[in-house]
Amino acid sequence: MILESHKLKKSYRDKGRLISAVHDVSLRIAAGEVAAFLGPNGAGKTTTIKIIAGLLRPDEGWVRICDRNPHKNQSALKLLGAVLEGNRNLYWRLTPAENLEYFGVLRGLSPRIVQQRSHVLLERFNLAHKAQTIVGALSRGMQQKVAIMVALIHQPRLLLLDEPTLGLDVEATEEVKQLVREIASQGCAILLTTHQLAIAEELADRIAIINQGKVIMEQATHDLIRQFSGSAYQIELEVSLDPARRLKLENLGTDIETETKLRVSNLAALYQVLALLKPLPVLRIQKEEANLTDIFLKLVREQ
Ligand SMILES: Nc1ncnc2c1ncn2[C@@H]1O[C@H](COP(=O)(O)OP(=O)(O)OP(=O)(O)O)[C@@H](O)[C@H]1O
Numbered sequence: 194m195i196l197e198s199h200k201l202k203k204s205y206r207d208k209g210r211l212i213s214a215v216h217d218v219s220l221r222i223a224a225g226e227v228a229a230f231l232g233p234n235g236a237g238k239t240t241t242i243k244i245i246a247g248l249l250r251p252d253e254g255w256v257r258i259c260d261r262n263p264h265k266n267q268s269a270l271k272l273l274g275a276v277l278e279g280n281r282n283l284y285w286r287l288t289p290a291e292n293l294e295y296f297g298v299l300r301g302l303s304p305r306i307v308q309q310r311s312h313v314l315l316e317r318f319n320l321a322h323k324a325q326t327i328v329g330a331l332s333r334g335m336q337q338k339v340a341i342m343v344a345l346i347h348q349p350r351l352l353l354l355d356e357p358t359l360g361l362d363v364e365a366t367e368e369v370k371q372l373v374r375e376i377a378s379q380g381c382a383i384l385l386t387t388h389q390l391a392i393a394e395e396l397a398d399r400i401a402i403i404n405q406g407k408v409i410m411e412q413a414t415h416d417l418i419r420q421f422s423g424s425a426y427q428i429e430l431e432v433s434l435d436p437a438r439r440l441k442l443e444n445l446g447t448d449i450e451t452e453t454k455l456r457v458s459n460l461a462a463l464y465q466v467l468a469l470l471k472p473l474p475v476l477r478i479q480k481e482e483a484n485l486t487d488i489f490l491k492l493v494r495e496q
C-alpha cells in the first residue's frame with residue numbers, strides 16, 4: 194500500500210465548542226490506483242487530506258505513506274505531492290518555470306535535475322509556451338496544471354488533489370482527467386476529492402464517501418455501480434410495435450414505455466420478450482445502470 198490511514202480523528206475548536214470534523218477515517222490506496230473521496234460540503238474531505246499531507250496533526254489515528262508516518266518522520270513528505278483547495282502551493286508572481294525551479298530545489302533536487310524535469314513536465318502538460326509568463330496572468334485551468342506540475346516535480350508516490358477540476362472549462366477538465374490517468378498509470382497513487390460525480394465515476398478505481406466526518410461507503414467503483422444497478426434491461430426498437438405483439442408483451446408483464454421502448458425486469462424476461470419481438474429490428478438493448486449521483490444521494494440521505 195502506498196497510503197494507509199487508520200481511524201483518523203480530528204476536532205476543531207470553534208468559540209469554545211468542539212466540532213468533530215473527521216471521525217475514524219481509514220483509507221488505503223495502492224500504487225497506480227485512483228481513489229475519489231466524495232462527500233457533501235463540510236463532510237471532512239479537506240481536513241482528511243491536510244492530515245494525510247502532514248499539515249494537520251490528527252487527534253487520534255495514524256497515516257503511513259509507504260510505511261512512513263508523516264507526523265513522525267519528515268522523510269515521508271518526500272513521497273507526497275499535494276494540490277490543496279485554491280492551489281496555494283504556487284507563487285503567483287513567479288513563472289511556471291520559476292515555480293518548478295523554486296519548489297524542486299526546496300525539495301532537495303539538484304538544479305540540473307530540476308531543469309530536466311521541468312522541461313519534461315512543461316511539454317507533457319502542454320505549457321511550454323507559457324513557461325515564462327507569471328502564474329497570476331495564466332488562465333485558471335493553466336494555473337491548476339502548474340499546481341499539479343509543482344506537486345510532481347520530486348516524483349512523489351502519492352498525489353493528493355483537492356478538487357482538481359473546480360472551475361475549469363470542458364476542455365481543461367478533460368486535460369486534467371487525462372493527466373491524472375497518465376500519472377496513475379505510471380504507478381503513482383492518487384487521492385482526489387471532487388463534487389463532480391461523473392468525473393469520479395470515470396476516473397476513480399475506488400470510491401469512498403464521507404458524510405459528517407465518517408466514511409459511510411468505500412468500494413471499487415464498478416462493484417458499487419453494479420451493486421446499485423438492479424437487473425432490468427431497456428430495449429429500443431427501430432420500428433413501432435404492432436397491436437398483436439403489444440398485447441402479448443403486456444400479458445408477459447413487460448413495461449411498454451413508448452411505441453418503440455420497452456423495459457423488462459430481468460434476464461429471463463429479456464429472452465422471452467426477444468423471442469416475441471423476432472424478427473423486428475432492434476436498435477439497442479441496454480442494462481439499466483445506476484449512476485454515481487443517484488447512489489451518492491441515496492447513501493448520504495439514508496444516513
Ligand atoms: N480551520 C477550521 N476551524 C474550525 N473548523 C473548521 C476548520 N476547517 C474546517 N472546519 C470544519 O470542519 C468540518 C469539515 O470541513 P472540511 O473543510 O474538511 O470539509 P470538506 O469536506 O472539505 O468540505 P467542502 O466540500 O466544502 O470542501 C466543517 O464543519 C468545517 O466547518
Ligand SMILES: [Mg+2]
Nearest residue numbers: 238239240278
Ligand atoms: Mg474541501
